[in-house]
Amino acid sequence: MKVAVLGSGAMGCLFGAAFHRAEADVVLVDVNADHVDAINAGGLKLDLRGGSETLSIRAAVPSEISERFDLVMVFTKTFHTQAALEGIVSAIGEDTHLLSLQNGLGNDRRLAGFVSEDRVMVGASMLPSDLVGPGHIRSHGEGYSKLYPAFGSDTAMAERVAALLSEGGLETVLDPQIHAAIWSKAIFNAAMNPLCALTLRTPGFLGAHDEALATIHAVVEEGVAAAQANGLMIDAQPIHDLTRTSMTDHADHEASMLQDIKAGRRTEIDAISGAIVEAAKAKGMDVPVTQTLWRLVKLEEAKLATAL
Incomplete structure (x- = not known):
């Protein structure tokens, strides 16, 4: 091939x-x-x-x-x-x-x-x-x-x-059920990537702080609700489990969004968190924690653009 x-x-x-x-x-x-x-x-x-x-x-x-x-x-x-x-x-x-x-x-x-x-x-x-x-x-x-x-x-x-x-x-x-798998990964990324980018820390740091754990949990629950509203009956628990694995087994891994912010590059926040927000909105739902993280990362991108 x-x-x-x-x-x-x-x-x-x-x-x-x-x-x-x-x-x-x-x-x-x-x-x-x-x-x-x-x-x-x-x-x-x-x-x-x-x-x-x-x-x-x-x-x-x-x-x-x-x-x-x-x-x-x-x-x-x-x-x-x-x-x-x-x-x-x-x-x-x-x-x-x-x-x-x-x-x-x-x-x-x-x-x-x-x-x-x-x-x-x-x-x-x-x-x-x-x-x-x-x-x-x-x-x-x-x-x-x-x-x-x-x-x-x-x-x-x-x-x-x-x-x-x-x-x-x-x-x-x-x-x-690949579209459910893709949604699940997007929800995982929406929970982990923005927090890594905003704190400039890897997943191990997030796992050591209750504030991060509570935020991650909320984003996963919001994302699963949005997926289900769009006809994808995914389960939240495997995504919660994956976030814990990320914070332990991959504790030092630099998430792509963190790498982008550190390098002064545009992130994929729109295709991840932004897409979940828009999909939820299309069904008349609010996902406030996901939306807040989306907006905060967009502000970080705006700072980078201003610096240039």
Whole structure:
């Protein structure tokens, strides 16, 4: 299988490495030229819980991509999806499938603007991964991934992708209730990411303070109520359990939103907390704690814009 990983930061490289181990023909595509050059010069360096390894994987900036792929896996920030796919449109052929494991809600419709609905897959991953530096990532936690066709019922390609990822060391399963899984991850992210970003601390810090624990609990309950109002009958307890795991097993992991704020970048708060607020509002519901965190992170983004 010819695979392009579009947005090969910490998570993209982690999944690209799994495809490579399973002997897929992989290209890591990213706009960060230093990162791309480092991978091409010295290989992709991975620090994993089980040890370290260096893999020889091709990397490229979007302008260098001309061939067509069987699968384009999208890991860009949600607000970059449109431009990123337009930047490698020559890589998308009549048989190319697109897969998003991005954060937030609404990624299925963004991908459907580039291929037919039967070639769109979506998923959710609970694996942690951090970018240590150009060509170097770290993933010291355990987790799993789920995926499924976003709109159809033909699972042939999804089965191939899940098998390759699992063979490459990342446990991946098919989940017919993938939209519920994506909502669950969005709720988890809405509970953990904004607090990490606002406090400039990792999950272990949050777990040590009652104020954070109460806020996290409230956001999970609000998110589950919003999901259920939108027809997704998800259970709150597994999400509560996952937040506790994040604060213990992944205590030192820097959430993506924290990384963005520290780096002076725009966050994905709109696709995560903002999307939950809007989905709740569409059903006549209020989610006040989620909305407050959304607004506070937007203020942090406004500060960054002013500083520039």
